[in-house]
Amino acid sequence: MLRENRIHSEFWFPQQVIISDDSNFKKVKNKFLDYCKGEYKKDVKGEDKSNSLGWQSGNLPSKGVVYEYIKQGMEACLRSQINFKENITFSLSNYWVNISPKYASNDYHFHGGSDYSGCLYIQGDKNCGTINLNPHLSCNTTWMDSVTDEYKTAYHIYPSAQFEAVEGRMILFPSYVMHKVHPNLSSKERISIAFNIRFH
Ligand SMILES: [Fe+2]
Numbered sequence: 001m002l003r004e005n006r007i008h009s010e011f012w013f014p015q016q017v018i019i020s021d022d023s024n025f026k027k028v029k030n031k032f033l034d035y036c037k038g039e040y041k042k043d044v045k046g047e048d049k050s051n052s053l054g055w056q057s058g059n060l061p062s063k064g065v066v067y068e069y070i071k072q073g074m075e076a077c078l079r080s081q082i083n084f085k086e087n088i089t090f091s092l093s094n095y096w097v098n099i100s101p102k103y104a105s106n107d108y109h110f111h112g113g114s115d116y117s118g119c120l121y122i123q124g125d126k127n128c129g130t131i132n133l134n135p136h137l138s139c140n141t142t143w144m145d146s147v148t149d150e151y152k153t154a155y156h157i158y159p160s161a162q163f164e165a166v167e168g169r170m171i172l173f174p175s176y177v178m179h180k181v182h183p184n185l186s187s188k189e190r191i192s193i194a195f196n197i198r199f200h
Helices: 025-042 065-081 142-146 149-155
Strands: 018-020 090-100 105-109 116-123 131-133 161-163 170-174 179-181 190-199
Touching: 018 065, 025 065, 025 090, 025 116, 025 190, 065 090, 065 116, 065 170, 065 190, 090 105
Parallel strands: none
Antiparallel strands: 018 170, 090 190, 105 179, 116 170, 116 190, 131 161, 131 179
């Protein structure tokens, strides 16, 4: 006897990436650049986190203009894009500066101990190295090459996602998503502030 098929699909395990641009960023860019370069001068050796050839600061203090700007930006992103239960609050658990000159990159890593992570681009362009989010690292994803372009586009059927370093743009993603940053192929330094968020 033949099967009588009753078929439906359910898309599970979404990775919600939130992207926010700031129309006023030009007004604060130089101040933020000075801040990042100032942190570099204070600690030229920096930290050895995921960077290759680049510089990363240690965790920076939970106060000041940059802290408040990131906090306000991330809260706006989360509140507008995710439906939270009542009384959920967010804290910026840590943030740090990245300065990546030509050929600098960041190896694959994820951010343990936080809920969402993000990056704010202070200086960059399309050749400064994209961030690559890859929740399927080490998995065989070749089946994704077999589907039509329309289906790929409609449902984001890709092994990974790339985002350019657009000045003033903030990108948020779940902290468990593995990610790396491609080498900076521009002579312009890629300068960004990365951060982690906890939900309470
Ligand atoms: Fe990271």
